[in-house]
Amino acid sequence: MSHAPQIKIAATYMRGGTSKGVFFRQDELPAVAQQSGPVRDALLLRVLGSPDPYGKQIDGMGNASSSTSKAVILSRSARPDHDVDYLFGQISIDQHFVDWSGNCGNLSAAVGPAAIHMGLVDADRIPANGIATLRIWQANIGKTIIAHVPITDGQVQETGDFVLDGVTFAAAEVALEFVDPADEGSHEGADGGAMFPTGHLVDTLDVPGVGSFAATLINAGIPTIFVNAADLGYTGSELQDAINGDAAALARFEAIRAHGAVKMGLIADVAEAAQRQHTPKVAFVAPAAGYTASSGKQIAAQDIDLLVRALSMGKLHHAMMGTAAVAIGTAAAVPGTLVNLAAGGAERNAVRFGHPSGTLRVGAQAQCVNGQWQVTKALMSRSARILMQGWVRVPADCLQPAPPPKTTTTA
CATH class of the missing domain: 3.10.310.10 (Diaminopimelate Epimerase; Chain A, domain 1)
Structure with missing residues (x-):
């Protein structure tokens, strides 16, 4: 043979x-x-x-x-x-x-x-x-x-x-x-839509069998669904094992992601979400608080503006996806979004947020033009x-x- x-x-x-x-x-x-x-x-x-x-x-x-x-x-x-x-x-x-x-x-x-x-x-x-x-x-x-x-x-x-x-x-x-x-x-692989595809800074997202949540649905960097950590019973300081070892929690997050994708116009039916794992992302936010990062590093509340945890491909990310960081920076720059409110609600052009591995600073330049929010650029540094x-x-x-x-x- x-x-x-x-x-x-x-x-x-x-x-x-x-x-x-x-x-x-x-x-x-x-x-x-x-x-x-x-x-x-x-x-x-x-x-x-x-x-x-x-x-x-x-x-x-x-x-x-x-x-x-x-x-x-x-x-x-x-x-x-x-x-x-x-x-x-x-x-x-x-x-x-x-x-x-x-x-x-x-x-x-x-x-x-x-x-x-x-x-x-x-x-x-x-x-x-x-x-x-x-x-x-x-x-x-x-x-x-x-x-x-x-x-x-x-x-x-x-x-x-x-x-x-x-x-x-x-x-x-x-x-x-x-x-x-x-x-x-x-364009290839993406869907059209405004920065806030529903036209609202905060929506009510109804997820059968899970609950109803306040959510900010944003198209910036990557389509992302932001919810409040407290609404899901979390503090926002969770590390990977707290989420990824909980099959029921992962199923709830996937249900939230699927219904959010429908509300954002990315898919027509929740069944389509299984074949679109990369987008949208789902993340939960909370006000700044001290915690211990996965490396053992101590993160002080005064050193960050808010806490963010995000899931990618069905699991809690060990740090933060770069495109989701763009979404975080953009949403933080728009007064009234859940991200902005978690960061204190003030006008800002940059935030430092806490994630499971530590902290990250991201900036964004946003403005409201004729009643529509626009972002001209988002900035951050990485290495390679x-x-x-x-x-x-x-x-x-x-x-x-x-x-x-x-x-x-x-x-």
């Missing part, structure tokens, strides 16, 4: 913020996987080691968490005012699908450095020493990200003294600007570095996805 050989594909394994992912140049993927579709999805699933009923991704590059089951495809930008096009895929761990419905804010920090390393950025855009300011087209959501990448002797500077809670070692700081992160238009580069190897038959199951008909 013959078996398909393994093939090798050039790839770079990178950390960006508190996430890790496998990065590819689009033109270095197999020809049949250079376009979106089931063949590309099947390839990325096999690279990461999914779907894995054991939930470990042992036979792939994934690390069995939403933060590490990710893939990025980069190419020279087709747009004259941008340097690189960036497409993000959230790879399901135990199911056979790739979610293209949103961006990864953490891996956004690695896009500029990766593009430079991969030779996708023109040499005249990179200073000998200083900061390379790159314009990135985020293809999933049709938005611009500006990355400020430190350069030393013509190369990306990866080491430094910037500390990011949730990442063990210090590295060089990469500052990011998310330009006009709200009001998504029609290459962990490994070379080739990933996968069985060649992964480029031939299995046909759909046969159906039988009766007369």
